[in-house]
Amino acid sequence: MRNIPSKLPQIGTTIFTVMSRMATEYNAINLSQGFPGFDCDPRLIRWVEEGMRKGINQYAPMAGLPSLRAEIARIVEKAYGFSPDIDEEITLCSGATEGLMAAILALIHPGDEVILFDPSYDSYRPAISLAGGHAKGLNLKAPHFHIDWDVVEESISPRTTAIMINNPHNPSGAILSNADLTRLEEVAKKHDLLVFSDEVYEHIVFDGLMHESVLKYPELAARSVVFSSFGKTLHVTGWKVGYVVAPEVLTKEIRKVHQYTTFSTSTPFQYGIAEYLKRCEEEVWNLGNFYQAKRDVFRELISDTPLRLLPSKGSYFQLVSYKGLSELKDTEFVEYLTKEIGVAAIPISVFYEDGRDDKVIRFCFAKEERELAIAASRLKRLEVKA
């Protein structure tokens, strides 16, 4: 067999797979991987089933079912006052992951530099690298993970063509403010940059704060590619239905890649989601409150453990610091937690390219309260130095 060099030599098994496997092996409560530990609204399942029974089982149009694109446009308009063109600016994809890959492969050229912020979601770098681009990571630091826009500007080179943001932010739960978006708009315009905006947690924002989508800013919307995920919004991560909103010229290019990777996304799921959004839209607007209640319960439950809570303003993640409690590296500490305490978490260092370790770990609180309570009672045993 000839020797085929790897296109992604650095990539191994993801930490999510490793931790979930370890959680099963040690019978630990799995607060590591980011997915809901409860089922979706049964009405949503009924409408998917209805689609299947009606024979809506063949290929969907490449860009997505028109009825679902119309619902997305309506919800985007209501949330952000921006009306994407249903035919030319919205594309359904097989999860935001596929949308990210299609957009990056379509729009990033060999030698292009993309600025992104670490800790960052793990699919960005491999996609940029497969496109022949170079990811330039800027570190955001605990506890607030603020972006220093002066540092961003200093990092822009003649090769920089795009900037990637993730708001609300996984893993930190930080959100961007109006001031951040205003500055981003200024920087993107000045340096003629594309903006990739991963907004899969757009509807999970807490404490009366508003999600600052790039789509609220007309000049940003005109140069941005926005990614969202029904997996996150409707508690169905396994259905892998997401979408991309982008100006027509960009959408044209993104669809060229999308049509030769998956061509289209599962038709009955799209049908069911469209029917659900037509009738149960309030569930989308309630999502922030729904998860805020879980966040508050979880924070309260673990407040008397030795772990120190960091802010969580959006997403379904809660970071905690174990500084002063253990000298272990965060990767070792989560292993200890899983094996000895019975709770699985994700170490934050794996989201930094340079492996920066601030002794901070991530819990996912998108779980049933009973499961969160068991996890918290186990974490109370965490007194002795690990």
Ligand SMILES: Cc1ncc(COP(=O)(O)O)c(C=O)c1O
């Ligand atoms: C920040 C971020 N972007 C993208 C995704 C992928 O979304 P999907 O499951 O729709 O592919 C996730 C999933 O965890 C995520 O956390």
